[in-house]
Amino acid sequence: MSLRLLIILTFIETKTSMSIPELLINDGFLTKQDWEKINNFSARTGLSFIKIALDFGYISRKNYERSLTNAGYKFQEIREQSFDEEILSKIDLKFADQHVAMPLRIENNKVITIMTDPSDQLFIDFIRFTYDLEPEIIIASDLEIVWLSNKLLGDKYVKSAVYELFKRDPSSSAYTTFSSGQLVFLFILFGIVVIGLVLYFKNTSIIINVIISFFFLIAILFKLFLALVGSRFELHQAVTRDDLKKLKEDDLPIYTILLPVYKEDKLIKKLIWNLQAIDYPREKLDIKLLIEEDDDKTLNAVRNLDFPAIFEVIVVPFHMPKTKPKACNYGLHFARGKYLTIYDAEDIPDIDQLKKVVSMFNKLPSNYICIQSALNYYNRNENFLTRMFTLEYSYWFDYLLPGLDTLDIPIPLGGTSNHFKLENLIELGAWDPFNVTEDADLGVRAYAKGYKIAVVNSTTYEEANNEPINWIRQRSRWIKGYMQTYLVHMRNPVALWKKLGWRGFLGFSFFIGATPLTFLIYPFLLAIFISYVVFDLSSIRTLFPDWVLFMSIFNLMVGNILMIYINMMAVFKRRFYELILFSIANPIYWLMHSIAAFKGLYQLIVKPFYWEKTEHGLSKVTSPTNIIK
Numbered sequence: 001m002s003l004r005l006l007i008i009l010t011f012i013e014t015k016t017s018m019s020i021p022e023l024l025i026n027d028g029f030l031t032k033q034d035w036e037k038i039n040n041f042s043a044r045t046g047l048s049f050i051k052i053a054l055d056f057g058y059i060s061r062k063n064y065e066r067s068l069t070n071a072g073y074k075f076q077e078i079r080e081q082s083f084d085e086e087i088l089s090k091i092d093l094k095f096a097d098q099h100v101a102m103p104l105r106i107e108n109n110k111v112i113t114i115m116t117d118p119s120d121q122l123f124i125d126f127i128r129f130t131y132d133l134e135p136e137i138i139i140a141s142d143l144e145i146v147w148l149s150n151k152l153l154g155d156k157y158v159k160s161a162v163y164e165l166f167k168r169d170p171s172s173s174a175y176t177t178f179s180s181g182q183l184v185f186l187f188i189l190f191g192i193v194v195i196g197l198v199l200y201f202k203n204t205s206i207i208i209n210v211i212i213s214f215f216f217l218i219a220i221l222f223k224l225f226l227a228l229v230g231s232r233f234e235l236h237q238a239v240t241r242d243d244l245k246k247l248k249e250d251d252l253p254i255y256t257i258l259l260p261v262y263k264e265d266k267l268i269k270k271l272i273w274n275l276q277a278i279d280y281p282r283e284k285l286d287i288k289l290l291i292e293e294d295d296d297k298t299l300n301a302v303r304n305l306d307f308p309a310i311f312e313v314i315v316v317p318f319h320m321p322k323t324k325p326k327a328c329n330y331g332l333h334f335a336r337g338k339y340l341t342i343y344d345a346e347d348i349p350d351i352d353q354l355k356k357v358v359s360m361f362n363k364l365p366s367n368y369i370c371i372q373s374a375l376n377y378y379n380r381n382e383n384f385l386t387r388m389f390t391l392e393y394s395y396w397f398d399y400l401l402p403g404l405d406t407l408d409i410p411i412p413l414g415g416t417s418n419h420f421k422l423e424n425l426i427e428l429g430a431w432d433p434f435n436v437t438e439d440a441d442l443g444v445r446a447y448a449k450g451y452k453i454a455v456v457n458s459t460t461y462e463e464a465n466n467e468p469i470n471w472i473r474q475r476s477r478w479i480k481g482y483m484q485t486y487l488v489h490m491r492n493p494v495a496l497w498k499k500l501g502w503r504g505f506l507g508f509s510f511f512i513g514a515t516p517l518t519f520l521i522y523p524f525l526l527a528i529f530i531s532y533v534v535f536d537l538s539s540i541r542t543l544f545p546d547w548v549l550f551m552s553i554f555n556l557m558v559g560n561i562l563m564i565y566i567n568m569m570a571v572f573k574r575r576f577y578e579l580i581l582f583s584i585a586n587p588i589y590w591l592m593h594s595i596a597a598f599k600g601l602y603q604l605i606v607k608p609f610y611w612e613k614t615e616h617g618l619s620k621v622t623s624p625t626n627i628i629k
Contacts (some may be wrong), residue, residue, distance in 0.1 A: 003353040005583035019119040020068070022206040023048055027067045029597040031058050041283055047335075049100040050117035056282055057308040060204020061302070065141065075628040078140045087111070088121050090130050092162040097334065100142045102149045103131065105299055110136040114145055128190045143303055143313055150315040151293055154330075158319045161329035163428035171491060172445055174434040174484045179491045193419050206300050209528075212390055213555045216521050219514040220559040223362050226511075226567045227395060230403030231573075239356040243363075247355055249306055255354050256337030256422065259311070260327040264345040265301035266617045272309045272346050279351045286336045287311040287411075290327045293318045321609035324415075325431030325438035332422075346463040346616045348378065349417060353458040359420040360456050369451045370443075373417035377464035379619040380576070385471055386464035386619075387582045388589045391567045399566065401455060409507030410447035410500065412440035412485075417460040419599040424451065435488070436610050444489055444508065447500040463619045470615050472596045477612040479516050480600035484608065518559075519597035522590055552592050560587045 010154040022040075024030040032052070037051045045052075065075060084105040101115040111127050127135040144325050151495060171232065178186070197205035202255070226325040247580040259271065289311045302313060314334055316327045328342060343349060350356075350373075357371050364371075374397045380390035404411050408597040420437060423506050428445055443453065465471040489496055490510065497505045528549045567583035603610055 006372040018071075019120075020117045021053075022459070023071055024059060024067055027070070028069055031065050034058050037283075042567070046098060048101075048117065048120055048122070049439050050120065050142065051098060051312075052101055055312040056285075057276075057310040060306060060308045061142065061162055061303060061373065062306055063333060063565060064596045068139065072141050073118070073139060075139050078144050081112075081114070081138075081148075082576075083152060086244070087131070088152055088305050089315070091126075091153070093149060093157060095126075096149045096153060096279075097146070098222045100121040100145050102145060102153070103127055103135070106131070106133065110134050112136050112138065114138045114140045114148070116140065116142040116145055128184070141303065143299055146313050147299065147315045151317050154315075154317040157333045158192040158317045158326075158330055160333070161316075161326050162319055162321070162433050163300075164329065165432050166434075168429050172432070172441075172488060174432050174441070174488050174533065174608070178487060178602065181491065184295060208248060209548055210553060212521050213552045215514070216518055216525065217555045219510055219518045220555075220562050222510045222514070223400070224562050224566060226403030226407070227399035227569060228403075229339055230399040230401065231569065232406075238360045243359045244272050244352060244355050245615055247359060250283060250284065251614050252284055252355070252358060253338035254284050254333040254336050255280060255358075256288065258288050258290060258328050258331045258335075258340065258343065259345070260290045260324045260331070260340045261298055261345050262292050262295055263297055264615065264616060265354075266300040267345040269305065270617075271343075271347075272305065272311065274348050276310065276346065277344075277351050278349065278354060280354045282310055284496055285310055286292050286312050287335060288331045290314050290316055290321070290331045292327065309422065315616060321611070323433050323436060323609065323611045324437075325435065326433035328438075329430050329433060332426065335422060337422055340422045341377050341421055343441070343460070344462065344616070347416055348461040349373065350458045350460070353456070353460070354419075356456050356458045360454065361421070364454060365452075367450060367452050368454055369421045369446060370413065370453045371419045372413060373419070373457045374452060375414055375417060376459050376461045379464050380467065381578065382464070382466050382619060384582070384585070386466050387470065388585065389464035390576065391571065391579055391583055392582060392589075394571070394574050394576065394619070395569060397455070399569060404507065404511070405453075407507060408501075409504055409511065411453050412482075412512060413443040413453065415439050416462070419456075427589045432488075434478045434486050435481055436609070436611055437485060438480060440512065441485040441488065444485060444512070447504065449498075461468075465614065466614070466619050470618065472592065472599065473612040474614040475593060475596035476599040476615075478600075479519065480608070482512055483516050483600065483604050486516075516597055519590070519593045520601065523594045525552055525559075526587075526591070528552050529556050543545070560590070563590070 018026065019029065021035050025318060031530050036056060038049055040050050041047070041056070042049055053063060054061060057427075069075065081104055087103050087105055091103060099115075099122070100117065101113065101120060104110070104112045104114060110133045113127055115123065116138050116139070118137045118139055119135060124135055127133070155617055166175045170176075185354055193204070193208070196207075244435070257275070261268070261271075264271070273400055278285070287310055291301065293315055299313070299315075314331055314333075316330045332340075339354075339361065341354075341357075357373075360371055361368070377386060377390050377393070380388050381387065401411060415437070428442065428449065432441050435441045446453065465474055486509075490513070493505075496508070500508060561602060563586045564583050567586055568580060571577065571579050571583060
């Protein structure tokens with residue numbers, strides 16, 4: 001044997017006799033201070049050394065694997081490993097997750113065990129005690145172990161994520177799209193209309209047109225009323241710098257952040273960098289990246305990160321429906337925080353947002369269980385769609401939400417940057433996995449229980465949808481979710497009236513129920529207007545008296561003028577003066593909503609739980625630095 005080979009073998013033997021923490025310190029990837037912090041953290045939480053080191057940004061996965069590989073360890077592929085159900089039945093997913101390790105089967109009188117840290121003595125002792133055998137350790141990537149452990153051990157958790165609300169409160173679940181009573185009502189109504197059209201075509205047509213026009217006008221006037229009421233009040237609860245200074249980092253609670261992603265591999269690095277900037281103690285952040293079982297693209301993007309990151313990967317086992325609320329419910333089983341929020345892949349929250357929420361919760365009465373951050377767009381001037389999106393969200397947060405709150409009407413939550421008290425969220429049954437606008441539904445359920453929602457003076461910047469087909473996919477899902485939410489809560493209108501009161505009931509009906517209907521009605525009013533004014537069709541005049549046509553056209557014109565006015569209000573309040581002319585384009589934007597509404601209605605009937613995937617990362621604008629707050 002050559003001297004060079006002898007030196008190499010001696011070096012490897014010396015390294016492999018070390019524990020993994022000692023090896024990482026020896027290689028310069030960890031300091032002794034890091035080791036002490038991790039050990040103290042482990043003693044407080046029960047998380048293993050390797051779990052903390054990789055998930056709390058002490059070392060990157062690439063450097064960890066590089067260090068072990070250089071020391072003579074060999075990482076193996078494990079997805080095709082065989083397993084024994086009886087062996088798996090003796091370990092819980094949460095324990096496997098804490099140690100990033102799992103037994104698979106017994107072979108040659110040893111327990112074949114996959115581990116990321118082969119020096120995790122606590123888990124090795126668990127294997128010896130539980131199976132009365134020695135382990136035979138296979139070294140594997142932590143992400144591969146997470147993938148396999150969730151796939152093999154996550155069945156009861158994913159079933160709970162899907163069916164918990166349905167089992168606990170079936171009347172609040174969108175699992176059933178139309179109740180028997182609703183179907184009977186719709187068929188009777190349809191029958192009456194058909195009979196009327198056959199026997200009294202002209203009179204029935206006039207009545208239908210009058211009802212549609214009257215409903216459209218009332219719905220628009222209601223939104224104007226909300227906006228005018230909301231213009232007198234600020235929903236934002238101000239958290240000052242002095243409030244933040246009073247917070248002591250040692251007293252801050254653990255904060256869970258859920259990041260549901262699907263095929264967002266291009267945005268992972270940006271997402272992680274955005275979260276790294278959050279001003280909150282590292283060890284009190286409980287960030288869960290929720291990745292679907294079949295999403296290898298995103299998992300590989302995480303594996304290829306070349307810097308340490310503060311987040312834990314949770315792989316959501318396959319189970320229908322494949323929706324964001326199901327993934328979030330699954331993540332709740334592993335949440336450790338007192339408070340919890342959700343961010344989307346493209347979100348850029350203000351760095352002090354979590355501290356502001358904690359400060360506000362400390363000041364608010366106990367019946368406030370959710371604080372919503374304002375949403376805005378960092379690419380508002382990119383094209384027509386992004387400008388219209390910005391106008392829409394501006395009057396939503398500046399006028400409609402304050403109006404709803406002032407009038408004590410249920411507030412439908414947005415899909416991101418909602419900060420919950422975790423225990424109250426679980427009490428409500430969390431999100432409905434069968435509802436594709438899950439936060440709007442949750443806002444109504446919270447209101448019915450007497451809970452309140454506030455908005456904090458902190459902004460999360462998002463990417464406004466800048467592509468028409470992608471926009472219609474996203475908006476059709478939102479509108480379909482409003483339809484689902486209305487159908488769910490109107491299964492028993494009398495009971496809903498008693499829960500919400502007359503004001504809440506009418507507000508819910510005209511805001512949640514009427515919104516999809518106005519989009520569905522709009523093209524018909526527009527068609528009558530074009531037929532009457534542009535083409536001067538005599539058949540239209542024959543079917544409808546002039547007074548009916550004038551009323552329809554009046555409603556169409558007034559409705560559009562009022563919506564243009566509301567958009568202009570938002571422009572002046574936020575000083576987005578460059579968007580003034582675009583508020584005039586509201587009729588075109590409404591027509592796009594109508595296309596999305598009809599698509600949503602079709603999907604409500606044929607595939608109600610289908611989640612239309614919105615593509616992110618399409619914008620060429622990536623930073624909110626040019627946004628005026």
